[in-house]
Amino acid sequence: MKILIVEDNASMRSLLSTLFKSQGHTVVGELDNGNSVLDDIHRLRPQVVCLDYHLPGKNGLALLKEISTDYPDIDVVFMTGSEDGEIEKLAADAGAAGFLRKPFGQKQIIDELQQISALRQQAMATESTAGNAAATAAVTAKQVPAASCGRKASRTAVLVDDNSSIRLLLKGILVDYGLDVVGQAANGEEAIHAAEAHQPSVLFLDVNMPILSGLEALPRIRAASPHTAVVMVTGNATRELVQQAAGLGACGYVVKPVRPAYVQNFLNKLFKR
Structure with a gap:
């Protein structure tokens, strides 16, 4: 390199x-x-x-x-x-x-x-592998309720982070795991629209973003896509943040820097593998 x-x-x-x-x-x-x-x-x-x-x-x-x-x-x-x-x-x-x-x-x-x-x-x-279709996935996302944190019938995902390199990294991990990444977003407002449009089985949601933060968008994501499991992505997983996110319906969180093994273990639990 x-x-x-x-x-x-x-x-x-x-x-x-x-x-x-x-x-x-x-x-x-x-x-x-x-x-x-x-x-x-x-x-x-x-x-x-x-x-x-x-x-x-x-x-x-x-x-x-x-x-x-x-x-x-x-x-x-x-x-x-x-x-x-x-x-x-x-x-x-x-x-x-x-x-x-x-x-x-x-x-x-x-x-x-x-x-x-x-x-x-x-x-x-x-x-x-994904070709040009993956590059056009910078659409938007939507959100989920806490009750949906179990096995999902579909295997689709939406990625929401204002950092494109983190979205690319997560996409690689999820595609290798067998999920179909159907949408991406760079802020909370876009996330809500993407979740509503795609109704994904899982949505990875950054906490700190412009326009709407992940925590601000989370309740609206839940309402728009009640069967989506929302996973928060953050570099600052304090007890207060974790409890607040859980109270709003998040199923868990991933800590930055993102590590593939941790994400894969989390997905194993989410999809009951």
Whole structure:
């Protein structure tokens, strides 16, 4: 994979560059501040950005949000030495594909890259199989009641997330599982329409989205598609959020960064496999 390193510590940049090259990856650039990151991404076209949190010029979290919006096909591994537990949740909700807390070992970063590489290959295979029809699925979605969290007669799904790379990742996981992804949406309002139109057996619903959040849209989704099982997707699965979502009819939740094994285990329980 082609990797861009954004890290203000020269020793860390050198260590990461040497490690990545030893694993067969190509380091397309090394930056020591956040000022020109987006311009360099446009110029260098990396597949993965290793992004530090504390940077001169612009902090990594702000950059992560911009990368996720402008370059949704790029995977970001977010790195920080901060002990603040909220940062991991914020990074996940902003679209980070991986998270590393310093100091980390070589095996941790290698494992993160292997996971990302495997998911990219899975997503490419899914897109190849689905063809152009999959690209037109950016329609909308609808919602479900808590009583519908059991076995479903159909095997259809709708994906709702404002980050297209997360939708692509989830789609690959669900298609491999045997579900037919019949619709996608990027905000809560679109989600309601998509759920009503498709009446899916399961709908994955992001919590933090523009126009209508997942929690705001959830009751209307339930009303529009009462037999749909709604699964919340979030980087911040606090007890309060989980209880609120359950009270509104969600069947469960998936924590970002999304991991295929967890989603598959959840689906096994949902479909009584």
